[in-house]
Amino acid sequence: MxxxxxxxxxxxxxxxxxxxxxxxxxxxxxxxxxxxxxxxxxxxxxxxxxxxxxxxxxxxxxxxxxxxxxxxxxxLDSGGIRWRAERMDESLxxxxxxxxxxxxxxxxxxxxxxxxxxxxxxxxxxxxxxxxxxxxxxxxxxxxxxxxxxxxxxxxxxxxxxxxxxxxxxxxxxxxxxxxxxxLFGPREPAPIQDAPGKKKPPPMRSPPKGIIYSQGAQISAEWNQRSADALNAALARTEDKWYRCSGRMLAKRPSMEWAETLKACEGIIFFDAVLCRGPRHDPTKAFISEGPTTGLPNPASYLNPAIATVALGPSGCETCHSSPEGPAMYGQSPSSEFPLLSPLPLHSASIRAAQSPHTTDGSRPPPLFARCEECLKGRWCERCHKWWDEECYAGSAIAKRTELQQTEFIESVQTNGTSHIIPKQTIKIIGVRRDCFGCGHTCIGCKERYIRRCVSCQNEYCVEDNDASSATRCDWCNYTSRRTVEMY
Incomplete structure (x- = not known):
């Protein structure tokens, strides 16, 4: 009542x-x-x-x-009975x-x-x-x-x-x-998971794969490591928006050059959930237009056509100078064309300002935005820890696409009793990246020391995370105790 x-x-x-x-x-x-x-x-x-x-x-x-x-x-391409059974106009x-x-x-x-x-x-x-x-x-x-x-x-x-x-x-x-x-370019928001009434759960896996990477402890550790990494990135960037964090690749599929030209034509009129790369190689006034004079190979600073930025590099900038030649995009100061539309979509406003505005966790000023295409980061970006170096701090290699680690050693010559001696003046400084693991991608020297091991039996290098059935001292081939056969085909 x-x-x-x-x-x-x-x-x-x-x-x-x-x-x-x-x-x-x-x-x-x-x-x-x-x-x-x-x-x-x-x-x-x-x-x-x-x-x-x-x-x-x-x-x-x-x-x-x-x-x-x-x-x-x-x-329509399948043909078949169902398509022929549909009654519709032939001009459709x-x-x-x-x-x-x-x-x-x-x-x-x-x-x-x-x-x-x-x-x-x-x-x-x-x-x-x-x-x-x-x-x-x-x-x-x-x-x-x-x-x-x-x-x-x-x-x-x-x-x-x-x-x-x-x-x-x-x-x-x-x-x-x-x-x-x-x-258009980013992934859609995942739908909330709802258990339907009466829906049966899938049966558990009877024989899970063997190896330390598939063990229950390893799976729990990997999940908590990922959560810790996400929480740390959000705390360092002070925002949940992935474009402003060290998120790495933001787009599952790399857009074509035609899309970059379309975004260039729509600049300032129609905004997208992606932006053009502002690296110095895309600027005709800063890049070299000509090819290499002797080898005929492209110069490391040669001009690149417009490209869409697909890698979010975080708010800290270059690992050495903490900036970049083009400078970061500062929300509220830089042009609005330098910022992508953020996900999820704004619910209560249909303005571009609401769609581009980053939300900080502490209500402070939004962090700077560093984003580039993969061509501008070739040999300078670690795909595991997301460290990167700009063109002024690391020139890269003009000969091969698989760039090796650059080692810079300063030496000085000392004259003693008419004999010249070479004395190291500074320790070796190693920057840049190279491909050490097909699962990890291009990694820096720090990630190589943490994850790449040398097998005590065969002396080959392997990754402790992406090499299935491996141990801390042996690769998967030497750690596998059953009979091994070679499959030719």
Whole structure:
């Protein structure tokens, strides 16, 4: 039995009264999936009016979790009975076929006058052809400011680049394009793991692989080491945003040179979740345009075409000078084109400033941003500990791509009784990286001393982490006690 309400007392505030407040509705709606919003609208006339009349409900629209947005058909290339059984117009193109579910959703929203209210649209993992992206960017029925199409399927990248170049052409109408940011290159946010009722768990592995790396203690240690490394990187960088930490490779797939040219054309107009590399070799005024005069090989400081920065180097800069020739990108001081769109997408704002703003753990000033392409870091970046050296501190090698460790030793000559003696003046300083392990990648001398061992039996070098079934003193071949056979094929 509820509390007794006297006639003179005001009526209690209901949920409809709270959601009628624009501020409360704008802060609440982005956390609700589309199915929950429509379920709420079906409960009463008051909620139906709030959902369909307020422009704040669908300001942030995430269709990646909507089942009706998924294409339930087989690919067109497969042919077969299922494709021939579909009744459709013969003039239907492939892009129209794959964009059918999303076009149906957009048509319903347009009939209800809700499509113009969408400022942030998330289409991650769905079937999004390039023609559909062109409509979102160019047509007046859309008012999207930030679009996310990460891991989209059936997306023709060549046609998408043509769409973007046409949208930012110098002769475009004033005030276009309305879209300001596109999430395309980075990975999508992982969906929360939910155990469905009645779902059976997979059976445990009966015979796990042998070796110290697969033991239970080693697995627990590796997991806690990774957690400790992530916590340490976040504490040093004072932020959870991976672009501002020593995160290494940020993109699973290296973008092509055509994408770099497209980002260059869209610079200052449309922003992406990636940025161009600002290394000195991409600057024609600082790099050498000519080839090597004698060997014919490229000069270490030769000019490079525009490239997308794929490696996050952390806030400390070069290991020696703690800076770089191009200088760090300082948020609030450097141009906005030097900063990527950060993940996850902003829920309550569709501005580029909100999408680029890093969040520090202590509320202090954001750390500097150092990011480069792998070509500018060749021979200078350790893929394990993420130390790196710039062009002024380490010149690298112009002969081979597999650069060796550079050893610099200062000596002086001393004359004694007419005899010249060479005396070491300073200890050997070793910088640079080389490939010591195919699993670790290019590593520095410090990581080599910690992880690379020499087998006491065969005298070959091996990595204690990536060499399965190895021990602290023997490689996997010498540590394996069973009968060994050589497979020729």
């Amino acid at each position: 509820g509390p007794l309400i006297l006639p003179d007392d005001p009526l209690p505030i209901t949920l409809a009264d709270l959601l009628s407040n624009t501020l409360v509705l704008r802060q609440t709606a982005p956390y609700l999936p589309v199915s929950a919003i429509y379920a709420l609208a079906a409960t009463s006339k008051a909620f139906h009016y709030i959902v369909h009349q307020s422009p704040e409900v669908f300001r942030y629209l995430d269709l990646s979790t909507v089942k009706s947005a998924v294409v339930p058909y087989e690919p 193109t492939e892009d129209e076929f794959y964009s059918g579910p999303l076009r149906g959703i957009f048509s319903k929203l347009e009939r209800r006058c809700l499509l113009r209210n969408v400022h942030t649209m998330v289409l991650d993992g769905l079937s999004v052809p390039a023609d559909l992206v062109r409509e979102i960017i160019a047509e007046d029925k859309f008012n999207v400011r930030i679009l996310s199409i990460r891991d989209a399927r059936n997306l023709n990248e060549r046609k998408l680049r043509q769409v973007l170049r046409f949208a930012v052409r110098p002769t475009r109408p004033e005030g276009t394009p309305r879209i300001k940011g596109i999430y």
